[in-house]
Every structure is written in C-alpha cells, then in structure tokens.
Amino acid sequence: xxxxxxxxxxxxxxxxxxxxxxxxxxxxxxxxxxxxxxxxxxxxxxxxxxxxxxxxxxxxxxxxxxxxxxxxxxxxxxxxxxxxxxxxxxxxxxxxxxxxxxxxxxxxxxxxxxxxxxxxxxxxxxxxxxxxxxxxxxxxxxxxxxxxxxxxxxxxxxxxxxxxxxxxxxxxxxxxxxxxxxxxxxxxxxxxxxxxxxxxxxxxxxxxxxxxxxxxxxxxxxxxxxxxxxxxxxxxxxxxxxxxxxxxxxxxxxxxxxxxxxxxxxxxxxxxxxxxxxxxxxxxxxxxxxxxxxxxxxxxxxxxxxxxxxxxxxxxxxxxxxxxxxxxxxxx
Amino acid sequence: xxxxxxxxxxxxxxxxxxxxxxxxxxxxxxxxxxxxxxxxxxxxxxxxxxxxxxxxxxxxxxxxxxxxxxxxxxxxxxxxxxxxxxxxxxxxxxxxxxxxxxxxxxxxxxxxxxxxxxxxxxxxxxxxxxxxxxxxxxxxxxxxxxxxxxxxxxxxxxxxxxxxxxxxxxxxxxxxxxxxxxxxxxxxxxxxxxxxxxxxxxxxxxxxxxxxxxxxxxxxxxxxxxxxxxxxxxxxxxxxxxxxxxxxxxxxxxxxxxxxxxxxxxxxxxxxxxxxxxxxxxxxxxxxxxxxxxxxxxxxxxxxxxxxxxxxxxxxxxxxxxxxxxxxxxxxxxxxxxxxxxxxxxxxxxxxxxxxxxxxxxxxxxxxxxxxxxxxxxxxxxxxxxxxxxxxxxxxxxxxxxxxxxxxxxxxxxxxxxxxxxxxxxxxxxxxxxxxxxxxxxxxxxxxxxxxxxxxxxxxxxxxxxxxxxxxxxxxxxxxxxxxxxxxxxxxxxxxxx
Numbered sequence: 001x002x003x004x005x006x007x008x009x010x011x012x013x014x015x016x017x018x019x020x021x022x023x024x025x026x027x028x029x030x031x032x033x034x035x036x037x038x039x040x041x042x043x044x045x046x047x048x049x050x051x052x053x054x055x056x057x058x059x060x061x062x063x064x065x066x067x068x069x070x071x072x073x074x075x076x077x078x079x080x081x082x083x084x085x086x087x088x089x090x091x092x093x094x095x096x097x098x099x100x101x102x103x104x105x106x107x108x109x110x111x112x113x114x115x116x117x118x119x120x121x122x123x124x125x126x127x128x129x130x131x132x133x134x135x136x137x138x139x140x141x142x143x144x145x146x147x148x149x150x151x152x153x154x155x156x157x158x159x160x161x162x163x164x165x166x167x168x169x170x171x172x173x174x175x176x177x178x179x180x181x182x183x184x185x186x187x188x189x190x191x192x193x194x195x196x197x198x199x200x201x202x203x204x205x206x207x208x209x210x211x212x213x214x215x216x217x218x219x220x221x222x223x224x225x226x227x228x229x230x231x232x233x234x235x236x237x238x239x240x241x242x243x244x245x246x247x248x249x250x251x252x253x254x255x256x257x258x259x260x261x262x263x264x265x266x267x268x269x270x271x272x273x274x275x276x277x278x279x280x281x282x283x284x285x286x287x288x289x290x291x292x293x294x295x296x297x298x299x300x301x302x303x304x305x306x307x308x309x310x311x312x313x314x315x316x317x318x319x320x321x322x323x324x325x326x327x328x329x330x331x332x
Numbered sequence: 333x334x335x336x337x338x339x340x341x342x343x344x345x346x347x348x349x350x351x352x353x354x355x356x357x358x359x360x361x362x363x364x365x366x367x368x369x370x371x372x373x374x375x376x377x378x379x380x381x382x383x384x385x386x387x388x389x390x391x392x393x394x395x396x397x398x399x400x401x402x403x404x405x406x407x408x409x410x411x412x413x414x415x416x417x418x419x420x421x422x423x424x425x426x427x428x429x430x431x432x433x434x435x436x437x438x439x440x441x442x443x444x445x446x447x448x449x450x451x452x453x454x455x456x457x458x459x460x461x462x463x464x465x466x467x468x469x470x471x472x473x474x475x476x477x478x479x480x481x482x483x484x485x486x487x488x489x490x491x492x493x494x495x496x497x498x499x500x501x502x503x504x505x506x507x508x509x510x511x512x513x514x515x516x517x518x519x520x521x522x523x524x525x526x527x528x529x530x531x532x533x534x535x536x537x538x539x540x541x542x543x544x545x546x547x548x549x550x551x552x553x554x555x556x557x558x559x560x561x562x563x564x565x566x567x568x569x570x571x572x573x574x575x576x577x578x579x580x581x582x583x584x585x586x587x588x589x590x591x592x593x594x595x596x597x598x599x600x601x602x603x604x605x606x607x608x609x610x611x612x613x614x615x616x617x618x619x620x621x622x623x624x625x626x627x628x629x630x631x632x633x634x635x636x637x638x639x640x641x642x643x644x645x646x647x648x649x650x651x652x653x654x655x656x657x658x659x660x661x662x663x664x665x666x667x668x669x670x671x672x673x674x675x676x677x678x679x680x681x682x683x684x685x686x687x688x689x690x691x692x693x694x695x696x697x698x699x700x701x702x703x704x705x706x707x708x709x710x711x712x713x714x715x716x717x718x719x720x721x722x723x724x725x726x727x728x729x730x731x732x733x734x735x736x737x738x739x740x741x742x743x744x745x746x747x748x749x750x751x752x753x754x755x756x757x758x759x760x761x762x763x764x765x766x767x768x769x770x771x772x773x774x775x776x777x778x779x780x781x782x783x784x785x786x787x788x789x790x791x792x793x794x795x796x797x798x799x800x801x802x803x804x805x806x807x808x809x810x811x812x813x814x815x816x817x818x819x820x821x822x823x824x825x826x827x828x829x830x
C-alpha cells in the first residue's frame with residue numbers, strides 16, 4: 001500500500017489529490033512504525049506527516065495553481081528525465097546492497113541491542129526517574145541533539161519569515177487587513193463541530209505534552225497537535241479571528257521563548273556547576289533534577305514547535321490572502 | 333567562576349552564538365542586532381583561542397554533554413585537528429561581522445537586519461557544532477542547522493536569482509544531508525554506537541560487510557555534495573554569486589571547508605585510512621575528480637563576467653587542491669590539504685571582501701565595473717592583487733606555501749605524483765589568466781563615465797579586507813604557525829587510526 005500511494009503521488013496530475021494521497025502515505029507509514037513497536041515515531045509521523053504537512057501544502061497550493069503544468073517537450077527533457085532516474089536507481093541499488101549483511105529485524109544478537117542500549121533500558125528508570133525510555137534518551141542522554149532539532153525548527157520558521165512574511169514597514173499592520181476567503185465561515189455544522197473539537201484537541205495536546213514521560217509523546221508531537229487546533233480555528237472562523245487570539249508578533253516571541261527555555265535550562269545547569277544540560281544539578285536529588293529538566297526542555301520544544309507551525313501556516317495563508325487581494329485589485 | 337568557565341569552554345564555543353541567535357531576532361532597533369552579534373563573535377573568538385591553547389598545551393579535551401559519559405551521551409571532543417578550525421571559523425565570524433555593518437545596511441532593508449544576523453549566528457553555531465562534536469549523529473543535527481540558515485542567508489540576495497540559487501542549494505544540500513544520515517544509520521545498525529571514537533573501536537570487526545561499505549559510500553557521496561567536489565559543484569557558483577556580500581564572504585571562506593572537515597574526520601577517525609584507502613577505491617576516484625575539478629573550475633572561472641562567479645568557480649578549483657592533498661593520504665599530503673584549507677579560507681575571504689567593497693560602490697560586481705578601479709579605489713584593488721597573487725600561488729603569499737607543500741607531498745607518489753604536479757602547475761597558470769583579466773581591467777583601462785567619479789570604499793570596509801590581505805602575506809612570509817598546526821592536525825588524524 002505504501003508503494004501504491006507513493007506511485008500514485010508521482011503519476012496523479014491533480015495536485016490537490018497528490019496532497020491527500022501524500023497525507024495518506026504518512027498515515028500508512030505511521031501505522032507501519034506502530035507495527036514495528038515505535039509508538040513515539042508513529043505519533044510524530046501521524047501528527048506531522050498526516051496532519052500539518054498537508055495543510056501547509058494546501059496553503060502553498062492556494063498560492064499557486066491546482067494542476068501541475070504539462071511539461072513542454074524541450075530538448076533537455078531526456079537528460080533531465082534520465083538524471084534523477086539514474087540517481088534514484090543507484091541509491092536504491094546501494095540501499096539493497098546494504099541490506100544484504102544487515103542483522104535480522106529484532107535479532108537479539110544485533111549490535112544495537114548489545115552496546116549502548118542495555119544501559120538505557122536497564123538504568124534510565126533509576127538515572128532519570130522517567131518510565132518512558134524514549135523520552136529520557138531524547139531529552140536527557142541525547143538532549144543536546146534534541147536542542148539542535150529545536151533550533152532546526154526555529155531556523156525553518158526564520159526561513160519562512162525571511163522569504164514570505166516579513167513585514168515591509170515593521171509595524172505589523174499588513175497582517176491585519178484580511179478578509180475571509182474561505183467560505184467555510186458560514187457552515188453552521190462546521191462551527192458546532194469545531195467548537196466541540198478544538199478544546200478537546202488542546203486538551204489532548206496538553207496530555208501528550210505532560211504525559212510524555214509515561215506514555216508515547218512529548219514536546220514535538222504536542223506542539224504540532226496544539227498548532228493544529230489553532231489552524232482548525234483559523235480555517236473555520238477565518239484568519240482574522242485567529243489573529244485576535246494569536247497575533248504573529250506574539251508567535252514570534254513564542255518561537256524565541258521556546259528555544260530559550262530549552263537553551264536556558266542548559267545554561268542554568270552550567271551556572272549551578274554542572275555540565276551543559278546536566279539536569280541532575282537542578283535539584284538536591286539528581287533524579288528529581290532530571291525530572292525537572294526534562295519537563296522544562298519538553299516544554300521548550302512544545303512551545304517552539306507549536307509557534308513555528310502556526311507561523312508557517314499564518315505566513316502561507318496570509319500570503320495567499322494578499323495575492324488574492326492583489327488579483328482582485330487588478331480585475332476591478 | 334573562572335575555572336567553571338574554563339571547564340565548560342567546549343560547550344560555550346557553540347552555545348554562545350546558538351543561544352544569542354534567537355535573542356538577536358527580536359532586536360528591532362537599527363544596529364542593535366549587529367552590535368549583539370559582534371560582541372558574541374568576539375567572545376566566540378576568545379573561546380576558540382583559549383581552546384586552541386589548551387589543546388596545544390595539554391592534548392585532546394573531552395566534554396560530556398549533559399554529564400552523560402560517552403558513548404551514552406554526546407561528547408564534544410577538541411583535538412589538534414579541529415581546534416584550528418574552531419579558530420578559523422570564529423575569526424571569519426568576527427571579520428565578516430566587522431564588514432557587514434555597512435555592507436548589510438546597503439544590501440538588505442532595515443527591518444530584515446535582525447533576521448539576517450540571527451540566521452548568520454545560527455549558521456556559525458551550526459558550523460562550529462559540526463566541527464567540535466565527537467558524535468556522528470550530532471554532526472547531522474548541526475549540519476541541518478547550518479544548512480538551513482545558509483539557505484536563508486543566500487536567499488537574502490538582492491538579485492531575484494538568489495532565490496533559485498538558494499533553492500538549488502537546498503535540494504542538493506538536502507540530498508547530501510540525507511545520504512549522510514543514511515550512512516550514519518547503517519553504521520549505527522552495525523555497531524550500536526554513535527560516538528566517533530567508539531565507532532572507530534567497534535567498526536573493524538564488522539568492516540567486511542556490505543552494510544558498512546554502503547554506509548561509507550553514502551557518507552562520502554553525501555559530503556562530497558556539500559564540499560562541492562566536481563561534478564557535484566553545480567550549486568556553488570550561483571549560491572555564492574547571488575548571496576549578499578557578507579554571506580558570500582563567510583560561506584566561501586568556511587562552509588565547504590567544514591564539509592571537507594567532516595569528510596576527512598569520517599574517513600580517518602571513524603572508518604580508518606586502512607579501510608578507506610585499502611579496501612575501498614577512494615584514492616583513485618578522489619584524485620581523478622579533484623584534478624578534473626582544478627581544470628573545470630579554473631577554465632569556467634576564465635569565462636565568467638561577474639567577479640563573484642569568477643571567485644566561486646575558482647573555489648571549485650581550489651577545493652580540488654585540498655581534495656588532492658586529502659586523497660594522497662600520506663602525512664605530507666594530508667597536512668598540505670589541511671594547510672590549503674586554511675590558506676584558501678584567508679585568501680578567498682579577502683577576495684570576496686574586495687568584491688563586497690566594489691559591490692557596495694556600484695551595486696554590482698561585473699568585470700566592467702572594475703574599469704579604472706586601480707586609480708579610483710587603490711586600496712581596494714591593492715587587497716585584490718594580494719589575494720589574487722595568493723590564488724595563483726606567488727611566493728611570499730599563503731597560496732605559495734600550500735602549493736609548495738602539496739608538490740612536495742606529491743613527489744613521494746612516483747608517476748601519479750608527477751601528473752598531480754603537472755595539474756597543480758597548469759591550474760596555477762589558469763589562475764594567472766582569470767586573475768590577470770580583472771587586474772588588467774582595473775589598472776590598464778580608463779574608467780567610463782559612470783565609474784569615473786567612483787570613490788574609495790569606506791574605511792570600515794577596507795579594514796577587514798586589508799586584515800585578510802595582510803594575513804595572506806604574513807602566512808606567506810612566516811608560515812611556521814599555520815604549517816605547525818596543519819602538521820600536528822595530520823599527525824593526530826593518522827595517529828588515531830589502527
């Protein structure tokens with residue numbers, strides 16, 4: 001099924017359908033990850049791949065056109081068609097070649113199960129006081145990588161702002177002049193349903209955020225789910241209403257605050273005499289300190305992810321609005 | 333307090349620019365973002381110098397992030413190979429910022445300044461993080477930070493083609509990073525560890541498997557894209573050509589070198605020279621590609637009309653020299669390659685600064701704009717001539733030193749060595765051609781009306797350009813410091829292999 005959806009992604013010309021199929025692909029792979037016993041990854045894939053990515057792509061679609069242009073048959077076409085094909089096939093061959101000697105799936109003698117991992121499994125509970133091993137690896141043992149990932153997301157938000165959304169006069173006025181394009185606004189059914197759904201989604205996001213230490217979940221997934229609630233609100237009630245709750249300026253501050261919560265936790269550890277991100281020093285009991293540290297950094301990640309995702313959506317749709325307004329201006 | 337700072341220097345090296353980047357993003361006042369970035373760059377430079385001193389006095393440093401011992405946690409490892417790179421990166425950080433105050437003001441509209449400096453600091457932090465870490469996956473994470481922010485920096489260019497250039501770089505760079513990730517995934521699967529030193533211990537027992545061979549190939553190809561090794565260099569000329577001047581100065585001087593650093597680090601520290609050059613046919617492939625790069629890069633540079641493109645294609649050629657040194661895999665070759673990485677950073681930095689000065693005056697840097705600049709902008713052109721002589725490899729400049737060492741290293745390799753020497757000499761002749769073209773226009777053609785009353789570039793732009801020019805001359809006259817650093821770097825790399 002994965003292969004079928006991937007192929008249909010390539011061959012379908014209607015971009016709207018492509019995006020839907022793409023979301024389906026992510027949902028399927030989330031199921032795939034779940035069957036491999038990786039619920040954390042599955043949750044991430046489901047919320048990002050099937051949740052937010054299609055929405056962002058739809059936002060892009062609103063900026064461009066719905067169908068891909070049929071390629072004009074230029075001279076270069078043979079070469080430009082062959083080169084990616086060759087590269088992809090070579091990569092595929094190399095990947096298959098690499099699997100020849102791989103340890104079998106779930107082989108207890110495989111090296112990954114016998115070197116670093118045993119300590120994570122046996123001792124992370126005592127060392128960090130957190131039952132979910134994935135969370136303690138993510139936020140503590142390899143917390144510095146996760147800090148890096150939070151900054152990658154921050155950089156992505158920065159990039160979108162740099163390319164699309166920067167306010168020309170710096171006052172933020174431009175953002176407020178939207179009117180509604182979505183005719184969703186007047187659907188009573190949608191209103192009622194989303195009114196019921198949004199609080200539930202927010203609640204679920206908070207649950208994923210703070211329960212991440214016991215069950216699958218954590219900052220990344222929670223941030224995305226949180227953002228989705230706002231995006232749903234913006235879709236149904238219009239951007240303007242959403243801006244009244246979350247203005248782009250607030251979002252910009254939240255982006256910064258999110259990464260600074262994470263980085264600042266590390267600095268606090270430095271000041272208290274530990275290594276960078278050594279949460280043990282945050283409290284008299286190392287285990288308790290680990291707990292505090294992990295909650296703090298997960299919060300930082302959640303805030304960053306949520307605000308960047310909302311920024312991405314708002315900038316895309318704000319841009320779409322602007323171009324719609326411009327087109328109308330030309331016609332009248 | 334002081335001892336606490338000293339104990340945490342490796343962490344501070346990266347988190348200073350990393351954490352101040354988001355703060356910088358919020359500063360709205362004119363010049364505030366620049367001022368903050370500049371202060372941070374000075375601190376970063378001080379930290380890198382302190383680390384360099386510590387390493388050369390007391391040997392490699394290891395710092396456990398989060399207090400978790402490697403291989404469970406992430407290790408920062410400073411040795412005599414990466415300490416000089418930290419100094420180089422932080423030095424270019426300072427120099428570029430000194431230059432960018434005026435240059436960015438001219439090229440980027442004010443409300444976007446904070447964004448630019450924020451992305452710039454993220455980029456520096458990413459590159460520093462790649463260089464300092466001793467953890468294979470951490471390399472990938474910081475590679476993502478630096479790559480994303482350099483795409484942003486390039487897209488700030490005034491020319492609309494900057495957007496296509498950034499997009500092309502994004503596609504190529506993402507493929508490169510993904511290949512690196514696949515490779516790291518494979519070696520993790522075979523060894524169960526991500527720490528580089530630990531990998532080096534555990535890899536030999538599984539070396540003779542398809543998976544490890546494929547992992548090696550993926551890492552080499554992926555990083556070659558980021559290094560812009562021929563024929564994977566197509567993203568580079570446009571990316572450097574259309575980026576804002578300040579960004580092209582920094583990226584040209586550092587980013588490909590950092591990728592080459594990763595390549596060398598994985599080849600020697602993780603996989604080991606015995607595997608890379610014995611079991612895998614790395615040497616002939618790299619040598620052929622690198623020699624082709626020297627010719628293709630230099631020839632393309634001769635036919636460019638925009639000076640930034642000339643310099644970018646010349647970078648492709650100069651990367652060829654570095655890779656030749658690396659592919660020789662001997663102590664002499666490796667130190668020549670590393671030496672050229674430093675020297676080229678200094679010279680190319682100088683030349684891009686000059687291009688930035690000209691761009692500042694005329695808002696473009698085509699060859700025609702150089703007409704008569706020998707008279708109207710004598711100081712700018714003076715710096716250009718010094719940097720250009722360095723590229724050619726004239727005695728008393730940095731370029732001569734590294735080419736000399738490269739030739740000496742090639743002499744040990746018999747017939748292949750002679751071919752390499754011939755290529756290096758031919759490359760230098762081609763460099764004469766493309767540098768002379770510009771010098772001739774500048775000194776022997778009269779300026780046209782538009783450029784007649786062109787003035788010298790502002791003092792504040794000339795200072796960094798001349799600083800780099802003098803550094804080029806200094807290394808050319810007294811190379812002992814840089815040569816010593818490069819030789820001990822090569823020694824530490826070869827010493828760490830079984």
